[in-house]
Amino acid sequence: MRHVIALDVGGTGMKAALAGPEGELLHRARRPTGRGQGPDAVVAGILDFAAELRAYGAEHFGTPAAAAGVAVPGIVDEARGVAAYAANLGWRDVPLRDLLAERLGVPVALGHDVRTGGLAEGRVGAGRGADRFLFVALGTGIAGAIGVDGRVEAGAHGFAGEIGHIVVRPGGSPCPCGQRGCLERFASAAAVSEAWATASGDPDADAADCAKAVESGDPTAGAVWQEAVDALADGLVTALTLLDPRILIIGGGLAESGETLFAPLREAIRRRITFQKQPSLVPAALGDTAGCLGAGLLAWDLLDQTDRMEVSP
Numbered sequence: 001m002r003h004v005i006a007l008d009v010g011g012t013g014m015k016a017a018l019a020g021p022e023g024e025l026l027h028r029a030r031r032p033t034g035r036g037q038g039p040d041a042v043v044a045g046i047l048d049f050a051a052e053l054r055a056y057g058a059e060h061f062g063t064p065a066a067a068a069g070v071a072v073p074g075i076v077d078e079a080r081g082v083a084a085y086a087a088n089l090g091w092r093d094v095p096l097r098d099l100l101a102e103r104l105g106v107p108v109a110l111g112h113d114v115r116t117g118g119l120a121e122g123r124v125g126a127g128r129g130a131d132r133f134l135f136v137a138l139g140t141g142i143a144g145a146i147g148v149d150g151r152v153e154a155g156a157h158g159f160a161g162e163i164g165h166i167v168v169r170p171g172g173s174p175c176p177c178g179q180r181g182c183l184e185r186f187a188s189a190a191a192v193s194e195a196w197a198t199a200s201g202d203p204d205a206d207a208a209d210c211a212k213a214v215e216s217g218d219p220t221a222g223a224v225w226q227e228a229v230d231a232l233a234d235g236l237v238t239a240l241t242l243l244d245p246r247i248l249i250i251g252g253g254l255a256e257s258g259e260t261l262f263a264p265l266r267e268a269i270r271r272r273i274t275f276q277k278q279p280s281l282v283p284a285a286l287g288d289t290a291g292c293l294g295a296g297l298l299a300w301d302l303l304d305q306t307d308r309m310e311v312s313p
Contacts, residue, residue, distance in 0.1 A: 002020075004019050006019045007049065007068065008070075008295055009071065014030065014032070015029075015289075016029045016053055017029070017293075019300075021300070038090060039091035043091065046100070054104055065104070065106060067106050069108070070096065073112075074091075078112065081108070082097070083096045107303070114137050115152045117135070119152045119294040119297055121284050121290055121294075122150070122152070124297075125293075127247050133248070136236070137251045142184040144161035144162070146160055146245075151301075164182060164184035165179060166238055167182055168182070168231050186228060187228045187229075187231045208253075215260055232268075237273060237276070249282055249284050250282070252284075266278075269281070
């Protein structure tokens with residue numbers, strides 16, 4: 001069976017799959033990233049894991065993978081296939097695409113983790129069939145993916161979709177990016193956790209605890225939650241004004257609170273828009289498989305491009 005390797009590299013673990021022509025996951029596996037051993041060990045672990053997947057495919061499906069797709073965090077130069085920087089993995093300017101292609105002997109596509117997950121959500125998940133979508137992941141930080149006609153826009157320099165660094169509170173809390181008042185300092189899961197731990201007096205409290213307190217009617221939690229929702233709505237309306245998506249997909253840890261987030265967020269966006277069209281606001285559908293599914297799509301897209309080049313006159 002023709003298949004591809006799909007690898008989603010995270011800060012602490014790697015999720016991988018062998019994906020079939022229709023995107024089906026034929027085999028899944030996980031490994032720790034091994035970041036505590038340094039960036040060279042992380043890269044070596046990725047290469048070894050990919051080689052193991054290739055061998056598994058050859059043994060169980062009668063042929064090795066035809067290509068590989070890899071999603072990684074941080075700053076990614078997708079055109080050159082370089083993992084430019086990732087603070088949590090400690091690497092800089094790693095030519096990961098070429099290293100994998102040499103190890104596996106097949107073409108390799110490299111993508112940014114959130115954009116890759118957004119590709120999967122837009123094409124086969126919550127945004128299936130939409131010609132324009134915006135995917136926003138609310139996790140430790142906030143990042144997005146801009147979808148246009150079944151592909152995700154990387155931007156001229158690989159920074160497209162960094163909605164978490166829209167300034168929503170000028171002069172507000174400093175952000176590691178160097179600005180003050182960035183969206184992710186107010187509306188990420190990490191920001192809500194920090195605010196609720198302070199407000200509740202429980203240093204171990206997190207965003208999930210805040211959501212539960214909101215659902216139970218705690219007014220202090222409600223105030224913390226609404227502050228995050230308002231900041232998020234401000235950032236999203238800026239994005240809607242620029243991009244005019246047909247569907248807005250929200251994923252990440254904060255989205256797991258369901259209508260506790262989505263109901264007030266829809267209302268906050270409705271209050272802010274004037275001439276803009278309010279898009280459908282929906283939760284992400286693919287969960288933690290989005291990265292692998294997206295990496296598989298990258299690999300199949302690469303094969304399609306290669307096949308077209310081979311048959312063109």
